[in-house]
Amino acid sequence: MSTITKAIPQRSPQEIIDLRRRHLNPSLSMSYQQPVKMVRGRGAYLYDQDGQAYLDMVNNVCHVGHCHPSVVAAGQAQMAELNTNTRYLHDNIVEYARRLSATFPEELSVVFLTNSGTEANDLALRLARTYSQAHDIIVVDHAYHGNSPTMIELSPYKFDGKGGQGRPAHIQVAEIPDDYRGRFRRGEADVGPRYAQDLHRAIAAIHARGEKPAAFFCESILGCGGQVVLPDHYLKEAYATARAAGAVCVADEVQVGFGRAGTHFWAFETQAVVPDIVTMGKPICNGHPMGAVVTRPEIAQAFMNGMEYFNTFAGNPVSCAMGLAVLDVIEQEQLQNNALQVGNAILHGLVELQKEFDMIGDVRGMGLFIGVEMVKDRHSLEPATEAANAVIEYLKAHHILLSTDGPYDNVLKLKPPIVFSMDNAEEFLRCLRDALRSIA
Template sequence: LIYNDANDYNILVSKTPEGRWQITGLIDFGDMVESYLLFEPAAALAYTYTRRREMIVIDHAYHGNASALIDLSPYKFKGPGGQGPGPWTHTVTMPDTYRGPYRSSDPEAAQKYAREVGELIARLEAEGKAPAGFMAEAALGCGGQVPLPPGYLQTVYPAVRKAGGVCIADEVQIGFGRLGTHFWGFEQQQVVPDIITMGKPIGNGHSLAAVATIPEIAAAFANGMEYFNTFGGNPVSCTIGLAVLEVIEEEQLQANARRLGERLQQGFRELQTKYPVIGDIRGSGLFLGVELIKDPATLEPAPELAQAVVESLKEEVILFSTEGPFNNVLKFKPPLVITQEDTDRILETLDRILKDKG
């Protein structure tokens, strides 16, 4: 009976846009699950399938804290204690349409940011190299809750595939209905990746993670070099994961994320009219960011204010955090089960704190 649950779980998670997916790794164990046993197999799938090593990532992205994944995480290797990228890591500009080189007022911003990926591939090919893959979230969490501009991945994915690389979607923070509009973040970009990584919400607190890919990539991984982990396919964890999926569907948590996310964004916009320190409001569903600034003209970041607001909210038992290159973005990623009463209290409390701090 338990092993039947494991098979059911594989079927449910595999309901992605093209219906061709299979779970190549389903693992459970401790805090390092996502790094050692999730992203490393995803990268290994790309390396094995393409027989290449070069990887393209977005600046300030975070994909794990194991040594091999730190090399693919600018958030880590460019931050305190970081030692720079590995020789096979190639970074492109974060497509931030609020303070990046191409802003929301530019209708071609997405294509201009995406063009950088094509130019990077051309430079690699001139050096006799080619990408193994491109790894990205559809909305960058550690980058400051920055959603990729519409059309970005629709331009990037074909360029990567034309060069023989694979496209990896990091759904650890944004998957499982959190964005409200779709179950998977990449669906907002109207693309289908070759590899998907899943973690965090997949077990609702139980340490569980998974990697899904298409059959041809999975087949290439079955090359005789045995891959295993002690807790792979743990039937108890599969049962827990199945229960999480059932609750998301039965309690309509994706719809809840969309409805309350819209309510929060409306409330944040109303606060923005009162407090010019709110420079930008962005995100989708219950994956939201509020960027705090000192000067609307220069967009000078306000990290001290952001940290002070987070600490004041914590005293009210409301948990935000700070993110972004300047640590000035209020990051809000609450449980999908929050209520309208919760959102109203959040907005009222934030209003009071900004009035006091401003």
């Protein structure tokens, strides 16, 4: 049986903007002062309707490159064969669970599949509360863990931001361990453990409510907090404190997992810890909607309380086929090592630019997850928010896509596909120098 599908009209950017405003969620934002219509992607590049290439330095979803042929082919082949749910037996889901768990420390061996990082964090919350038989949660300031109602409650980035309703009573917010502008600074002794001490305050506040902590959620490298690399030993001390109070430790790897950190496949490994639960999403399937939770067997077993966890689409054969292809590509193309080598080259180049431009207050990062904090004054650390956004617009005008983040929106965030090359890095550094000169 053949069918004829209607062709989708090719509209101008302004026509699309007008239709978005008429028919789409009005809170849905668009990037840049003049939004771009993208029609194609390949590797580290996106292409607009005129065929103009843009170097993509902000898309950590298409982890192994836009439209990677192996990932696309895996999805196409499986979609043409079968797509169904996990109530039927299928090789793909067990093979994916086996391959994914093999990347973790042996204590973490049970896999739950979801459709997104939000769902993964939401499920991690349920697991933690069921296992600990407690309710209250500790999170890190300015964290973002997802867009569901329960994850908004766990995300200071949202509940303390525009439209937010403030911190819920059952959430305690630990101090952000920012060793650039926080209370304890890089180069001082025991910075990580000193920041981790704030969990004692959070736990005391929970006990004062007559409650117990169920979980401590922390990104392995802080994203919305401003691309902040955790100080040495922070997680070791924070996890010990949380566990002593009966809490489960959750590592949110939604942005930084799958080799992006360069030195390790999972960023929590850089802190020499083993979490109780790890969540992931974004890069797991290179743009196809998928997420996962990996946990200890005893936590998974405690979840067997009679209420089945079934998710209609999670773990379907197509998603698993594409997830397996992503793992294959990372290994075969040695992309974790690429993230390390290219990331180090970018960090070195940024440090050199820092010597030339006083408005670069801090350069930090790991692998291909890097932050450049812009300041008006290196002593007062007054944020240079306008300058940071001017750099973003300059780069976009010169066909490089970047964005800002952090509590003051003054941190250039670099998180490109991990196929990003040395040539790409050199192109970015040249253009960034020009951008800084233009606004100096």
